Amino acid sequence: MSKTQSSDWWRGCVIYQVYPRSFQDTSGDGIGDIRGIIQRLDHIASLGVDAIWLSPFFKSPMADFGYDVSDYCDVDAMFGTLSDFDELIELAHAKGLKIIIDQVISHSSDQHAWFKESRSSRDNPKADWYIWADPKPDGTAPNNWLSIFGGPAWEWDTVRRQYYMHNFLASQPDLNFHNPDVQNAILDTVRFWLDRGVDGFRLDTVNFYVHDKQLRDNPALSLSTEDGNFMGVDAPDTNPYGFQDHLYDKSQPENIVFLQRLRALLNEYDGRTTVGEVGDGRRSLKTVAAYTNGGDKLHMCYTFDMLSGEFSAEHFRRSISNFQSVVQDGWVCWAFSNHDVERHVSRWKREGDDVEHLARFAITLLSSFRGSICLYQGEELGLEEAEIAFEDLVDPYGIRFWPAYKGRDGCRTPMVWEKDAAHAGFSAAPRTWLPVPESHLRHAVDQQDHLSGSLLSHYRQTLAFRKSHPGLVDGPMRFLNTNGDLLAFIRGEAHERFLFVFNLDRQPVEWTPPSDLSIAEPVRLPGFAAGHEGDAIMLSGLDVFCARLA
Structure with a gap:
């Protein structure tokens, strides 16, 4: 049995992240869609990867571009239909590619039917499905918890005359995982996609599911040599979120019980996997260990260790050695780039660097690590972080913290397929949701695809070398x-x-x-x-x- 057919295919696998909005537009609205992913499956398969991770495509008002879900069991019309998704699954499987989808279950959109019912009164059947709390006697928020997207993590609701909690935008209320009915409903949505044939789930903010029932204040984060970068990995240093030690608003012990329930569900199906996103500052590795040990919770996790600006032998050695010593029987997924951080060649380049050579070095380094690895669309072309003018920004995170922090739009610009085509072959629309940077055009797929010695060719050769030697996969x-x-x-x-x-x-x-x-x-x-x-x-x-x- 080949590695891709075995139940543990995920150990040492290579995952390719597709950000659907920016991959390929076939409808002409300037936004990528599922049929566009189908159209470009051959490109993904040619890299020699094992699986595709799809960022959210669920029905959503798109306040946070799909990470605010209003229906967990439907495809947003801008991306296509459930039939399109079923076709994608079938065609990807025919090419030997697994499909992993992004599950955003720590919070929903405020447009979700669950939240609409929950906020309608204090005694409706879903009144306790979200995190509601009375104000302090002076009318202020229940505690000092902060939103990653800026300001308090509490929003006043005039109907219930209570605050509700949101770790991100006010339009992204957090679900109450202390309520077993919420857990059951979430697991039902997971089963929906398992029954459609998905091979796994990337779990967004997996340590955010459960909050402290007592709503205790977070202490200030003490500065010490051991703390390192006190801002941690959850926020840029322009964001006061990093001033707190997040003891109570996430990473609660009850989270493990839900992860065990989730794993039990996946175990009913053959060859399924989970990869959790853990953002927990200094405690990330301990959280990963707790979430992946014992074989009864998550299959693997990733942290933000290698998504930072640090580029040194000591940093990589320390990150991997710490993982190997702390996480005894768990598994890791390493990545250098994704849809939330500046592209790694831009983070790591120095004056005088040949950026293409730096990209070759980076993929050779990443593919030699023990663990699974995740690539982000466009890195195989050597794309650098795009410079986006303020008037073109759409990311609420970047708009909120501009100009010190420019947000995530620079790593989310459309893929460049054809150098001389309109919008580099991404879309026939007059205008795309984010502009295609002119500096990316020379890196287009058609400029590298059949060119011996191109960076794209190097990615294919490097991943083929890794896959051909089992000791490099999970040795x-x-x-x-x-x-x-x-x-x-x-x-x-x-x-x-x-x-x-x-x-x-x-x-x-x-x-x-x-x-x-x-x-x-x-x-x-x-x-x-x-x-x-x-x-x-x-x-x-x-x-x-x-x-x-x-």
């Missing part, structure tokens, strides 16, 4: 001591082991591996010039050495 990973900004480790089992050495410095370096390592055969990696003479390995700046060990 062990052991770090070696190095000098300078070098990351060196051994991957694989005893019968086939690889030595990887990455020079994250921009200057040449020489390194001598431990005397007990015997290089059997250097592996030539396209685009890199590292070599060895005698016992020494010589690397240029941003260079990679790989060899089979005896």
